[in-house]
Amino acid sequence: MVKIRNAEFVKSGVELSQYPQEDISEIAFAGRSNVGKSSLLNKLVRRKKLARVSKQPGRTQTINFFMVNEQFMLVDLPGYGFARVPISVKKQWGKMIEEYLSKREQLRGVVLLLDIRHKPTEDDNQMVQWLVVNNIPVILVATKADKVAKGKRQRQLSLIKRTLELPAQQLVIEFSADTGEGKELLLQGISELLSEGL
Numbered sequence: 592m593v594k595i596r597n598a599e600f601v602k603s604g605v606e607l608s609q610y611p612q613e614d615i616s617e618i619a620f621a622g623r624s625n626v627g628k629s630s631l632l633n634k635l636v637r638r639k640k641l642a643r644v645s646k647q648p649g650r651t652q653t654i655n656f657f658m659v660n661e662q663f664m665l666v667d668l669p670g671y672g673f674a675r676v677p678i679s680v681k682k683q684w685g686k687m688i689e690e691y692l693s694k695r696e697q698l699r700g701v702v703l704l705l706d707i708r709h710k711p712t713e714d715d716n717q718m719v720q721w722l723v724v725n726n727i728p729v730i731l732v733a734t735k736a737d738k739v740a741k742g743k744r745q746r747q748l749s750l751i752k753r754t755l756e757l758p759a760q761q762l763v764i765e766f767s768a769d770t771g772e773g774k775e776l777l778l779q780g781i782s783e784l785l786s787e788g789l
């Protein structure tokens with residue numbers, strides 16, 4: 592299983608020509624603004640500030656690449672669904688994310704983050720359907736699990752699966768950046784995506 596020994600920021604970009612040239616497998620992270628993506632990435636790599644925890648949701652507008660163990664890349668996609676962003680900017684982000692997901696040969700899979708407390712939005716739904724249609728392997732993660740009592744989590748997970756029209760047996764990893772819960776399962780999932788690419 593993948594063990595993250597070190598992680599370094601490599602570069603940011605907004606179009607294919609600006610992304611790293613190396614033929615190194617990539618795992619991308621997607622989700623709505625404020626879903627806890629930066630916190631999850633930082634927890635995963637055991638660094639406090641590798642990915643910037645956003646004070647202003649939706650501020651990160653580039654795709655950011657982080658090299659892990661000189662072995663694979665974690666790719667931080669811009670958070671989507673932030674209401675107060677002008678339509679023109681939203682369209683631009685959509686295009687950037689879609690181009691990355693559909694054309695990036697290094698991509699091995701996507702970790703899609705959903706807030707365990709909330710019903711998935713139309714944006715989440717579109718993202719899942721789009722990944723399915725394009726045959727991109729996806730790992731689903733329910734973030735901020737510490738905010739929901741253990742006894743109430745199944746209800747939330749069912750709501751998520753039902754809304755996204757996923758089978759009841761679909762794995763959704765319960766994750767907390769605060770407690771570290773779910774980290775091992777997530778790393779296991781990432782390892783599988785990476786080895787499938789071999």
Ligand code: GDP
Nearest residue numbers: 624625626627628629630644645735767768769
């Ligand atoms: P991003 O916009 O998706 O990168 O989300 P951030 O990582 O910036 O997190 C948004 C907010 O949720 C911040 O205030 C975080 O402290 C909080 N947060 C993120 N993950 C967790 C978690 O696992 N548990 C709790 N309690 N709060 C979290």
